[in-house]
Amino acid sequence: xxxxxxxxxxxxxxxxxxxxxxxxxxxxxxxxxxxxxxxxxxxxxxxxxxxxxxxxxxxxxxxxxxxxxxxxxxxxxxxxxxxxxxxxxxxxxxxxxxxxxxxxxxxxxxxxxxxxxxxxxxxxxxxxxxxxxxxxxxxxxxxxxxxxxxxxxxxxxxxxxxxxxxxxxxxxxxxxxxxxxxxxxxxxxxxxxxxxxxxxxxxxxxxxxxxxx
Amino acid sequence: xxxxxxxxxxxxxxxxxxxxxxxxxxxxxxxxxxxxxxxxxxxxxxxxxxxxxxxxxxxxxxxxxxxxxxxxxxxxxxxxxxxxxxxxxxxxxxxxxxxxxxxxxxxxxxxxxxxxxxxxxxxxxxxxxxxxxxxxxxxxxxxxxxxxxxxxxxxxxxxxxxxxxxxxxxxxxxxxxxxxxxxxxxxxxxxxxxxxxxxxxxxxxxxxxxxxxxxxxxxxxxxxxxxxxxxxxxxxxxxxxxxxxxxxxxxxxxxxxxxxxxxxxxxxxxxxxxxxxxxxxxxxxxxxxxxxxxxxxxxxxxxxxxxxxxxxxxxxxxxxxxxxxxxxxxxxxxxxxxxxxxxxxxxxxxxxxxxxxxxxxxxxxxxxxxxxxxxxxxxxxxxxxxxxxxxxxxxxxxxxxxxxxxxxxxxxxxxxxxxxxxxxxxxxxxxxxxxxxxxxxxxxxxxxxxxxxxxxxxxxxxxxxxxxxxxxxxxxxxxxxxxxxxxxxxxxxxxxxxxxxxxxxxxxxxxxxxxxx
Numbered sequence: 151x152x153x154x155x156x157x158x159x160x161x162x163x164x165x166x167x168x169x170x171x172x173x174x175x176x177x178x179x180x181x182x183x184x185x186x187x188x189x190x191x192x193x194x195x196x197x198x199x200x201x202x203x204x205x206x207x208x209x210x211x212x213x214x215x216x217x218x219x220x221x222x223x224x225x226x227x228x229x230x231x232x233x234x235x236x237x238x239x240x241x242x243x244x245x246x247x248x249x250x251x252x253x254x255x256x257x258x259x260x261x262x263x264x265x266x267x268x269x270x271x272x273x274x275x276x277x278x279x280x281x282x283x284x285x286x287x288x289x290x291x292x293x294x295x296x297x298x299x300x301x302x303x304x305x306x307x308x309x310x311x312x313x314x315x316x317x318x319x320x321x322x323x324x325x326x327x328x329x330x331x332x333x334x335x336x337x338x339x340x341x342x343x344x345x346x347x348x349x350x351x352x353x354x355x356x357x358x359x360x361x362x363x
Numbered sequence: 364x365x366x367x368x369x370x371x372x373x374x375x376x377x378x379x380x381x382x383x384x385x386x387x388x389x390x391x392x393x394x395x396x397x398x399x400x401x402x403x404x405x406x407x408x409x410x411x412x413x414x415x416x417x418x419x420x421x422x423x424x425x426x427x428x429x430x431x432x433x434x435x436x437x438x439x440x441x442x443x444x445x446x447x448x449x450x451x452x453x454x455x456x457x458x459x460x461x462x463x464x465x466x467x468x469x470x471x472x473x474x475x476x477x478x479x480x481x482x483x484x485x486x487x488x489x490x491x492x493x494x495x496x497x498x499x500x501x502x503x504x505x506x507x508x509x510x511x512x513x514x515x516x517x518x519x520x521x522x523x524x525x526x527x528x529x530x531x532x533x534x535x536x537x538x539x540x541x542x543x544x545x546x547x548x549x550x551x552x553x554x555x556x557x558x559x560x561x562x563x564x565x566x567x568x569x570x571x572x573x574x575x576x577x578x579x580x581x582x583x584x585x586x587x588x589x590x591x592x593x594x595x596x597x598x599x600x601x602x603x604x605x606x607x608x609x610x611x612x613x614x615x616x617x618x619x620x621x622x623x624x625x626x627x628x629x630x631x632x633x634x635x636x637x638x639x640x641x642x643x644x645x646x647x648x649x650x651x652x653x654x655x656x657x658x659x660x661x662x663x664x665x666x667x668x669x670x671x672x673x674x675x676x677x678x679x680x681x682x683x684x685x686x687x688x689x690x691x692x693x694x695x696x697x698x699x700x701x702x703x704x705x706x707x708x709x710x711x712x713x714x715x716x717x718x719x720x721x722x723x724x725x726x727x728x729x730x731x732x733x734x735x736x737x738x739x740x741x742x743x744x745x746x747x748x749x750x751x752x753x754x755x756x757x758x759x760x761x762x763x764x765x766x767x768x769x770x771x772x773x774x775x776x777x778x779x780x781x782x783x784x785x786x787x788x789x790x791x792x793x794x795x796x797x798x799x800x801x802x803x804x805x806x807x808x809x810x811x812x813x814x815x816x817x818x819x820x821x822x823x824x825x826x827x828x829x830x831x832x833x834x835x836x837x838x839x840x841x842x843x844x845x846x847x848x849x850x851x852x853x854x855x856x857x858x859x860x861x862x863x864x865x866x867x868x869x870x871x872x873x874x875x876x877x878x879x880x
Contacts, residue, residue: 164724169687178686200687201729218729219687223630225748226691229736236723 171243634681647673648701
């Protein structure tokens with residue numbers, strides 16, 4: 151019933167995965183392709199495509215996976231922590247035809263490692279590989295960067311359905327492995343649903359100490 | 364004095380009283396009555412007035428003292444007098460933890476220790492949970508009473524009595540802590556969250572829940588407890604900090620001054636020229652405003668969920684993608700446009716007192732996060748985040764300059780949109796009128812056609828089936844014509860005579876009328 155059902159006989163996990171990346175790199179398309187198995191160039195679908203959940207079994211564990219899409223525009227960058235706190239995994243998506251979007255991924259990696267530590271499973275995803283002729287981000291370079299920050303690297307095309315299913319499967323099994331490694335290595339943030347970190351600080355007003363004497 | 368004689372052989376009541384006994388006890392010389400405590404009407408009235416004044420004074424004094432106390436506490440002025448007052452107050456001494464530790468050091472610790480002791484010993488520290496020990500005796504509102512009844516019936520129906528008793532005892536201890544006036548919002552949140560985690564651990568250690576022997580899960584109990592706390596202690600939890608009310612009001616003021624941002628500065632792809640999209644947005648705004656009318660976290664989150672779905676509907680009507688890239692700006696639009704009352708307090712309330720699972724997973728949690736984000740964005744909105752010059756931003760915000768009009772703006776301006784719809788209706792009406800006019804013309808033409816054809820038929824019928832009267836008339840006419848012709852034939856040709864005969868025949872149907880007249 152709780153965030154991590156670690157310890158019970160049949161493993162049950164609740165995973166939260168955030169999609170981060172610049173606007174229009176295909177975050178929502180990836181998500182829709184994975185959960186709905188469809189692609190729509192303007193992705194006007196009958197369902198909303200910003201929060202999706204899926205039940206699946208990976209490596210003998212029941213997984214309740216929820217995927218949180220985030221707004222990629224630069225002006226909403228500051229809201230990142232509100233979205234990614236308490237998540238077990240993050241997909242950092244960039245567009246292989248857009249070098250700027252890869253720089254953004256680098257930024258996110260830095261921020262996530264600082265905020266969530268090593269507990270979060272990071273996947274760097276190069277999307278739109280179907281547009282090979284206009285590619286500007288080198289695959290090898292991205293792979294090297296990923297391994298240098300302890301992240302996995304995958305390439306996908308939501309349009310052509312290349313590697314999407316595989317990406318999420320890898321993600322889930324990586325998260326299961328991480329969760330099974332025990333709460334000892336998971337640190338306080340993964341299990342900190344009840345700590346003070348749980349709450350959102352919306353205002354930055356100084357908290358007035360209210361302890362008596 | 365009224366006396367009843369014991370020996371009443373004559374069956375007559377003999378009442379003895381002196382004249383003095385009938386007089387007003389105040390000795391004013393008037394007669395008094397027992398109902399007025401042996402006073403005359405005037406003295407009784409006087410007494411009543413003084414008593415009432417005294418009562419009112421005491422009541423006011425109490426109220427004023429409470430007000431003063433609260434005010435001083437909220438402004439954190441820890442003057443010596445207040446300290447003394449707190450020390451002297453018997454209620455606070457009584458509300459110390461059952462194990463003797465002072466609850467003043469860290470309130471939520473005392474709540475958790477209370478839980479421990481209750482879980483182990485099965486009973487809670489003596490009189491500390493009795494209503495007398497509460498810092499301020501509270502009158503339970505109907506909602507609180509109902510929440511209490513709901514919880515107790517839920518527990519007695521579904522849980523073993525020992526668990527139910529433990530929960531209700533620990534809850535009443537928590538309630539005592541909650542109503543301590545020194546508790547700030549963050550302390551309250553810590554206390555409640557600590558209680559949740561204690562309760563969670565306790566429930567999950569109970570064999571009935573581990574073995575799934577009950578019809579309910581531990582999570583259901585947690586939800587029932589949350590429901591109770593949010594409903595019964597709403598006033599206290601929601602208004603934990605008086606500063607927050609002020610903060611909320613100033614946020615509302617700020618949103619009002621940022622109203623112009625909705626005029627096309629959010630880069631949404633909402634198509635506000637479409638009526639359907641606009642209507643869905645209005646519904647979303649209503650849902651968001653509705654958050655404040657519910658007490659339970661669950662219901663507040665449901666409002667948020669419905670609000671979000673309406674926004675997605677609106678995006679769909681606008682033929683825009685339903686991704687987060689589009690959703691967040693639309694949500695910010697709704698927030699700015701709706702300016703929902705006390706939104707920040709509500710968000711704070713949810714994040715402080717909801718079960719952790721609610722704000723951490725599931726769809727409601729996602730939308731809650733989005734609203735928190737949108738609120739954060741609105742609070743920090745500035746010229747940089749809108750990519751405009753500082754001067755423009757400030758003059759728009761202060762109302763010096765009106766933002767430029769554009770298509771989207773026209774769509775959201777109600778006067779303009781109603782004018783637009785009136786115009787459309789007018790055009791439609793004019794078109795309809797034109798259509799009607801042509802139909803009328805057509806009809807008229809048809810009528811005249813019918814008329815002529817009817818006349819023709821009548822003429823035919825008359826000529827083929829002439830009545831005797833008609834024949835007589837015709838003969839008469841023919842004779843008259845023949846006479847005339849005879850007269851005329853003297854100075855005209857025979858051909859012209861034939862023509863005139865023809866013409867007289869063709870005008871025959873008219874002639875009888877003339878003749879009949």
